[in-house]
Amino acid sequence: MNFKLIQNIAVSLLLARWRQTLVAAIGVTFSITMFITLLSFMSGLNDLLDGLILNRTPHVRLYKEIKSSDFQPVDIHSKKTKQYNFIRSIKPKAERLEIQNSAAIIKNLKTDPRVLGVAPKVTAQVFYHVGVIEITGVINGIDPEAENKLFFFNDYVTEGNFMDLKNIPNSIILGKGAAEKMLAQIGDVVQITSSKGERLSLKVVGFFQSGLQDIDNVQSYASISTTQKLLGESNNYITDLQVKLNDILLAPDVAKEYQRIYEIEAIDIQTANSQFETGSSVRSLISYAVGITLLIVAGFGIYNILNMMIYEKMDSIAILKAIGFSGKDVNRIFILIALSIGVFGGFLGLLGGFGLSAIIDQIPFNTNSLPTVKTYPINYNPRYYLIGTIFAIITTYLAGYFPSRKASKIDPVIIIRGK
Amino acid sequence: MSQIILEAQGISKSFHDPVTIPVLKDISFTLNKGEFVSVIGKSGCGKSTLLYILSTMDTDYEGNLIIDQVSMQGKNEGELAIVRNEKIGFVFQFHYLLNEFSVLENVMLPGQKLGKYSPKEIKERAYQKLKILGIENEALKKPNQLSGGQKQRVAIARALINDPLIIMGDEPTGNLDKKNSEIVFDIFKELADVYGQSLLIVTHDNEFASRTQRIIEMQDGSIIRM
Numbered sequence A: 001m002n003f004k005l006i007q008n009i010a011v012s013l014l015l016a017r018w019r020q021t022l023v024a025a026i027g028v029t030f031s032i033t034m035f036i037t038l039l040s041f042m043s044g045l046n047d048l049l050d051g052l053i054l055n056r057t058p059h060v061r062l063y064k065e066i067k068s069s070d071f072q073p074v075d076i077h078s079k080k081t082k083q084y085n086f087i088r089s090i091k092p093k094a095e096r097l098e099i100q101n102s103a104a105i106i107k108n109l110k111t112d113p114r115v116l117g118v119a120p121k122v123t124a125q126v127f128y129h130v131g132v133i134e135i136t137g138v139i140n141g142i143d144p145e146a147e148n149k150l151f152f153f154n155d156y157v158t159e160g161n162f163m164d165l166k167n168i169p170n171s172i173i174l175g176k177g178a179a180e181k182m183l184a185q186i187g188d189v190v191q192i193t194s195s196k197g198e199r200l201s202l203k204v205v206g207f208f209q210s211g212l213q214d215i216d217n218v219q220s221y222a223s224i225s226t227t228q229k230l231l232g233e234s235n236n237y238i239t240d241l242q243v244k245l246n247d248i249l250l251a252p253d254v255a256k257e258y259q260r261i262y263e264i265e266a267i268d269i270q271t272a273n274s275q276f277e278t279g280s281s282v283r284s285l286i287s288y289a290v291g292i293t294l295l296i297v298a299g300f301g302i303y304n305i306l307n308m309m310i311y312e313k314m315d316s317i318a319i320l321k322a323i324g325f326s327g328k329d330v331n332r333i334f335i336l337i338a339l340s341i342g343v344f345g346g347f348l349g350l351l352g353g354f355g356l357s358a359i360i361d362q363i364p365f366n367t368n369s370l371p372t373v374k375t376y377p378i379n380y381n382p383r384y385y386l387i388g389t390i391f392a393i394i395t396t397y398l399a400g401y402f403p404s405r406k407a408s409k410i411d412p413v414i415i416i417r418g419k
Numbered sequence B: 001m002s003q004i005i006l007e008a009q010g011i012s013k014s015f016h017d018p019v020t021i022p023v024l025k026d027i028s029f030t031l032n033k034g035e036f037v038s039v040i041g042k043s044g045c046g047k048s049t050l051l052y053i054l055s056t057m058d059t060d061y062e063g064n065l066i067i068d069q070v071s072m073q074g075k076n077e078g079e080l081a082i083v084r085n086e087k088i089g090f091v092f093q094f095h096y097l098l099n100e101f102s103v104l105e106n107v108m109l110p111g112q113k114l115g116k117y118s119p120k121e122i123k124e125r126a127y128q129k130l131k132i133l134g135i136e137n138e139a140l141k142k143p144n145q146l147s148g149g150q151k152q153r154v155a156i157a158r159a160l161i162n163d164p165l166i167i168m169g170d171e172p173t174g175n176l177d178k179k180n181s182e183i184v185f186d187i188f189k190e191l192a193d194v195y196g197q198s199l200l201i202v203t204h205d206n207e208f209a210s211r212t213q214r215i216i217e218m219q220d221g222s223i224i225r226m
């Protein structure tokens, strides 16, 4: 009802002390700016680091593991007795790493509605020849199109065109580290020997850089058929099926299910990379803690200015009460002052946070290990702006609450007598 | 018989700091509409204390206070604020204007709080009150640009804005020189005679008191003449 009047009085009191209020508002602006920048930057970094692994890791990987059987012949004999057999030094029997029936499994997987896509892979242990020296390595035989669609293969091919793997027969994309050791250029022909002794000359069509040195020194990519040829295997020889799901959170369940249905090993991304999630959440936690600390400090700034204002305006408050303003009205006046400082400072803080993030986003950030990143990463998630706004309002309200209550309880008689 | 607008029924009050001292002892009196009454007595006899109780700002007392036929007993802080706003105009010894607002805005404040009239009407009424007090030309100045006598007249205009039932003053001329005291007294007199305004004014000035319609004299917390 008399909100306009209360607003009017609040504005007048604010303007009478505009320097101090401005300082208090700048405190809020500063903390919200830092809060948003910090969270955007941290979360950008998190996304980057997670992406480093998560983008390239299948949500579920199906493969065959060579291991000894859990069920040994002697168990048949002692099946119905109460004996227990201790057998030592069991060796696995001669088995192939091939996934049996891979074509049928792929076809089946593709009909699963939870599956985004499937990329088959053949892994081969090889030696790269550098003059007379041999360097151990791994060649991944991939389907370039599927690999790019699901795992952003092109992002990591720093030179050359990844589709050449498919278009040029007997071609290879070398890991950056391996290429440097071999002094290989694009267009060169390199000699590769498989672990079975098969020897092949492959044409270099590109370089690959993942950002993880250990991988770049060892791994190279070729097409599936080239790798099969290198291994001397038929064209249905597949060692890995990389499955990407629509929802990453389903991976553990899906992995278990596939393991049962197809009777092969299946590992989900969460199990394979559990350390990354921990790192991300700890980093976010630190950002929030720092941001909230800044806001609390700003809150004390507001608390101080309001206390000072109330101390200075005791007389005015006493008059207001004498001419018919209630404690509630006085309370509202000072809460309104606190909220105005918070809203004004907070709004500038949102703009400041966006601006600072945008500036950081422009700062060059070139590192060998991250070929796709050119500037510092920023995540412009509107959520941080929302959280910042809510925090700004809550802290300023709390900062204003106690001084306002004090003001509303001022006894005009004491002030008027005191004159 | 004229109408009773304020009635004190056995009002007593003691301060307990550091020892219990009774300051008001069983004060009872009535005030009629249109009366111009002065309260006198030696310093420390409890005049201000009584006035703060009558103006509803002080609620810590025994006895009953009836304003405009309504008992103030059991009313909460918010309800008493409304009574002060609507029925009582208070003039202090010191001017107590809000320096953040212009003279006009100071006068308008209680009117805006009451919310009975439109903003335009409140402004017109404020000008009208300032005119009665002869200071309409100062309307747009800030209070700290005025002389002491002018400030006190602004405070009186502010007390008048809601056409209160009664105006109370605690030594409103106590801080003014002879000439300005004279002006303020003449204004009170005019308000009483011309506008029928009820006034209850505490004063040390016996000459001032002798010119009012009725004198209430206090001594050691009791009324000895009324």
Ligand SMILES: Nc1ncnc2c1ncn2[C@@H]1O[C@H](COP(=O)(O)OP(=O)(O)OP(=O)(O)O)[C@@H](O)[C@H]1O
Pocket (backbone or CB within 6 Å): B015, B016, B017, B023, B041, B042, B043, B044, B045, B046, B047, B048, B049, B050
């Ligand atoms: N807060 C208080 N605590 C204790 N005693 C008080 C308090 N306020 C006033 N008194 C005492 O109450 C008595 C009455 O005070 P009051 O201010 O009403 O006197 P007064 O008649 O207005 O005096 P003056 O003419 O000097 O203004 C005085 O003796 C004073 O000492």
Ligand SMILES: [Mg+2]
Pocket (backbone or CB within 6 Å): B047, B048, B049, B170
């Ligand atoms: Mg007094």
